[in-house]
Amino acid sequence: MGKNPEIFEEGRKLPVVEEFYSIQGEGFHTGKPAYFLRIGGCDVGCSWCDTKFSWDPSLHPVVSVDEIAERIFDCPAQALVVTGGEPLLFNLQYLCLVMKEKKIKLFLETSGSHKLSGTWDWICLSPKKQMPPLERIYPLANELKVIIENSRDFEWAEWNKTKVRKNCELFLQPEWSVYNRIIKPLTQYVKSNPDWKISLQAHKFMRIP
Numbered sequence: 001m002g003k004n005p006e007i008f009e010e011g012r013k014l015p016v017v018e019e020f021y022s023i024q025g026e027g028f029h030t031g032k033p034a035y036f037l038r039i040g041g042c043d044v045g046c047s048w049c050d051t052k053f054s055w056d057p058s059l060h061p062v063v064s065v066d067e068i069a070e071r072i073f074d075c076p077a078q079a080l081v082v083t084g085g086e087p088l089l090f091n092l093q094y095l096c097l098v099m100k101e102k103k104i105k106l107f108l109e110t111s112g113s114h115k116l117s118g119t120w121d122w123i124c125l126s127p128k129k130q131m132p133p134l135e136r137i138y139p140l141a142n143e144l145k146v147i148i149e150n151s152r153d154f155e156w157a158e159w160n161k162t163k164v165r166k167n168c169e170l171f172l173q174p175e176w177s178v179y180n181r182i183i184k185p186l187t188q189y190v191k192s193n194p195d196w197k198i199s200l201q202a203h204k205f206m207r208i209p
Helices: 005-010 065-073 093-101 135-140 152-161 176-192 202-206
Strands: 013-023 033-039 062-064 079-083 105-110 122-125 143-148 169-174
Touching: 005 013, 013 065, 013 202, 033 065, 062 065, 065 093, 093 105, 122 135, 143 152, 152 169, 169 176
Parallel strands: 033 079, 079 105, 105 122, 122 143, 143 169
Antiparallel strands: 013 033, 013 062
């Protein structure tokens, strides 16, 4: 897991790729302001990943959670989105405790492939075929967001849909690098299967972080 694994296990320090205050661009909370914390480290390895620079945690500075918290509390943020990489490679309990003290809403973006830590207001589960989610996370997901790269991914989406709870929000999101090719069949699929909604990476269209 990179340098100083014992520090990571305590959860008081995390390898930070980037952090910034912006607008959520994907899924259920699209358009809402939030502070984003991208944690380094991922063993899922999606070929189309647009943040491959985050995969190796040893390439990123180890930052105190208390230091991160100060920056969050100094801006108007009312919500924190924790993403990666795969953030569940690390113990996130301390991070959540610190945020809860200031009543910051906590949103997690995860593949669900590792044990859940922390207490979350919203869990966005984005399952990956090469490393499927652990069974225990499916009933905890508030949102299921499946990336669609080709027509075979619709079957993968439907299989995951059977595992989440009935009131879970369902989204299909076009993989950005093939957007022009996949958006038409994706649109047709959602029109024929209206339990699903389309998630677009609005922040990329808006050209913001």
